[in-house]
Every structure is written in structure tokens, then in C-alpha cells.
Amino acid sequence: MSEAVRAHQEAFGVRIPFVEHLGFQMAFFDQGQSELHFTPKPEHLNSFEVAHGGAIMTLLDVSMATAARSVDKASGVVTIEMKTSFMRPAQGPLVAKGRLITAPDRWLSPKPHCLTSKAACAPMPPAPSNTCPDASPPRALRPTEPDAKETSPCP
Numbered sequence: 001m002s003e004a005v006r007a008h009q010e011a012f013g014v015r016i017p018f019v020e021h022l023g024f025q026m027a028f029f030d031q032g033q034s035e036l037h038f039t040p041k042p043e044h045l046n047s048f049e050v051a052h053g054g055a056i057m058t059l060l061d062v063s064m065a066t067a068a069r070s071v072d073k074a075s076g077v078v079t080i081e082m083k084t085s086f087m088r089p090a091q092g093p094l095v096a097k098g099r100l101i102t103a104p105d106r107w108l109s110p111k112p113h114c115l116t117s118k119a120a121c122a123p124m125p126p127a128p129s130n131t132c133p134d135a136s137p138p139r140a141l142r143p144t145e146p147d148a149k150e151t152s153p154c155p
Contacts, residue, residue: 004020005020007027008020011025011026011029012026012029013029013066013069013073013074014076016062019058019086022038022044022055022058022059022063023038023039023041024036024037024038024059025038026066027095029066029069029070029073030070031070031071032067032068032070032071032099032100033067033070033097033098033099033100034063034066034067034070034097034098035063035095035096035098036052036059036062036063036066036095036096036098037093037094037095038055038093038095038096039092039093039094039107040090040092047066048089050089050090050091051089051090051091051094051101054087056084056086056090057082057084057095059080059094059096059143060082060084060094060096060098061079062096063096063097063098064079064082064098065077065079065098066076067099068098068100070100071100082095
């Protein structure tokens with residue numbers, strides 16, 4: 001195993017070859033929160049020369065999953081539903097912050113668990129960070145409806 005693969009696996013807790021390929025960097029992964037940095041390369045752009053929506057959706061997906069896994073790093077998480085609204089083109093270095101919203105009381109049980117996470121992504125220069133104080137979406141990415149609420153698909 002190469003040193004780069006070993007470093008990636010240590011940062012994310014598991015090896016995720018697609019995330020390695022995209023070059024996501026983990027800045028924070030603890031206490032129900034995560035922060036990932038992504039600098040799109042030319043092959044990650046669409047025909048308008050901005051980050052491809054698929055790359056952005058993957059960044060959001062991984063941000064949510066790592067936030068959920070951060071409370072039990074040996075756990076596995078899969079996304080069963082995901083929706084986003086693209087508010088503006090994503091250019092330059094991107095930072096995605098994920099936050100675990102709901103989690104089961106007991107992680108280790110024979111029943112599958114339903115977790116709810118959210119993530120926000122905004123163009124901003126990545127800065128070294130040892131904390132992830134606020135995973136709230138940037139103002140431009142918050143829901144526009146006055147009574148929009150976070151909802152959980154869990155019963």
C-alpha cells in the first residue's frame with residue numbers, strides 16, 4: 001500500500017478509492033461533524049469550466065457520511081436519499097461541512113439504523129482547521145422558504 005493511500009485511509013477511517021481519485025482532503029472528522037476540502041482539477045470541471053455537479057454531489061455525500069461516521073469511526077454508512085439545489089457555479093477551492101443531525105441511541109444492535117445528516121458546500125479558500133465550529137450552510141445555501149425545517153426520514 002502506497003504512503004498516499006495509507007494517509008488517505010488514516011484520515012477517512014476507511015479506504016475510499018473514488019474519494020482518493022477526486023483528491024478530497026479531510027480537515028475535521030469528529031463529534032458528529034466533518035470538514036472536507038476539494039480543489040477541482042481540470043478533469044473535474046464541466047463544459048462551463050466550473051466544478052461538475054457530480055463532483056459536488058460526491059463532496060456533499062462524503063461530507064454527510066463522514067459526519068455520521070465520526071461518532072463511531074468503525075461504522076459503515078450509505079446514502080439512501082440525497083437532494084440538493086445548486087445556487088451558483090462552484091469554482092476554486094471548495095469546503096464542505098457535514099453535521100450529524102440524528103443518530104440512534106445504540107449503534108451496535110442487530111437492526112439497521114437511520115441517520116440524518118446535512119452538508120453545505122461553499123467556495124472559499126481552504127484554511128488549516130482543527131475544529132469545525134459550525135456546520136450550518138453558508139447564507140446563500142440556506143432554504144429560502146420562511147418555514148423550511150430540517151426533517152428526518154426516520155420514523
